[in-house]
Amino acid sequence: MTDKKNRWLVVLLCINVLLLTAVIISQVGIPKAYGQVRPYDYMLIPGHLDEDSEAVWIIDMGNHQLTTCRYNKNTGQIEVGQVVEIDAGLPWNY
Secondary structure (H helix, E strand, C coil): CCHHHHHHHHHHHHHHHHHHHHHHHHHHCCCCCCCCCCCCCEEEEEEEEECCEEEEEEEECCCCEEEEEEEECCCCEEEECCCEECCCCCCCCC
16 A cells, blocks of 8 residues: 555544544433532622732622622731621612
8 A cells, every 4th residue: 555545544544433432422421510509699899908908809699798808918818808798678689
């Protein structure tokens, strides 16, 4: 066989292997990845508090709560704030 015929034979063999793999995967199926169940939506709002710290305010839309995570550049620590209820008298209809 010539070199050109060998190349075509290898190309056709690779295509057949790919097609066989596709048929096997479609018949067997790929296991599904189920993410963590989150009953509510969250909003994350980044911001700067001062020169030495940055924060992310976290709003839990389902439980109507607000908290903050603050990163202090001087200490290298992440500090979590208190949870505040934000539905005091507001007409939330979720």
